[in-house]
Amino acid sequence: MLMEALAFNEKIFKYPPVQYIPLAIYTLERDTMGSSNSTQVRVWQDQRSMEEDLSRQPFPLPTTPIDFNERVLVLVTGGHIDEVKYRAHTVYLVGKRIPGAYHLFTLTRRYFYKQRLHFAFFIHSGERLAWDNIVLNRKP
Numbered sequence: 001m002l003m004e005a006l007a008f009n010e011k012i013f014k015y016p017p018v019q020y021i022p023l024a025i026y027t028l029e030r031d032t033m034g035s036s037n038s039t040q041v042r043v044w045q046d047q048r049s050m051e052e053d054l055s056r057q058p059f060p061l062p063t064t065p066i067d068f069n070e071r072v073l074v075l076v077t078g079g080h081i082d083e084v085k086y087r088a089h090t091v092y093l094v095g096k097r098i099p100g101a102y103h104l105f106t107l108t109r110r111y112f113y114k115q116r117l118h119f120a121f122f123i124h125s126g127e128r129l130a131w132d133n134i135v136l137n138r139k140p
Contacts, residue, residue, distance in 0.1 A: 011126030012092060013085065020085040020092070021111050026071075028062045029104040030080055036100050039078030039130040041093065041121050044068075045137050059102055071106040072136075076121050078129060079103065086111055091119045097129065112136055 008017045044050035046068050054061050059075065066073055074093070080103045081095035091112075095103070115138075120131040 009094065009124060009126070011124075012094060012122045013087075015087065020087045023084040023086055023091070023107050023111060025081060025084055026106045027103065028064055028073075028106065029060060029102070032098065032101045033058060034100045037078065039097070039121065040075070041119050041130045041132040042075040043117075043119050043132045043134050044073040044075075045134065059104065062104065066106055070109060072109055072134075073104070073106050074119065075102065075104050076130070077102045079121065079123070081105065081121070089114050089116055089118050091117055093119060093121045094124065095121070097123050109136070 013020060042053060044053065047066070050066075050073055051061060054075075059077075062073070076093060076095070078099065078101065079095050079097045080101055081093045083094045084107060085092045085094070091107070115136045117134050117136055118131060119134070121129045123129060
């Protein structure tokens with residue numbers, strides 16, 4: 001508990017630590033491809049849209065099956081994510097900016113208590129680099 005308090009980044013998190021739900025990151029792919037400076041966040045809730053979008057991009061399709069009833073799939077380009085916290089409508093993806101890097105991971109859906117969600121990629125300095133907004137499907 002003390003470590004959590006010491007690591008709490010007040011540049012990103014404006015409310016007391018107890019108001020955020022920490023979410024476990026289940027990494028599927030994490031790598032560096034080239035030196036592109038672009039950053040983006042993409043979130044998928046179903047297999048079909050994930051396959052359509054990823055087939056048009058230079059990132060591999062996940063080889064691990066994803067239960068979209070239980071999880072959402074997140075792609076962050078331009079960095080790697082170290083921690084994820086959730087509060088109200090915002091999912092805070094906090095990590096490092098790494099040109100050309102990408103991080104593909106899943107998050108559990110069960111803690112999302114709002115339907116409209118804003119997934120935002122922040123670096124530790126507090127700067128927001130990219131985001132994606134979704135309306136959470138209750139049943140994909």
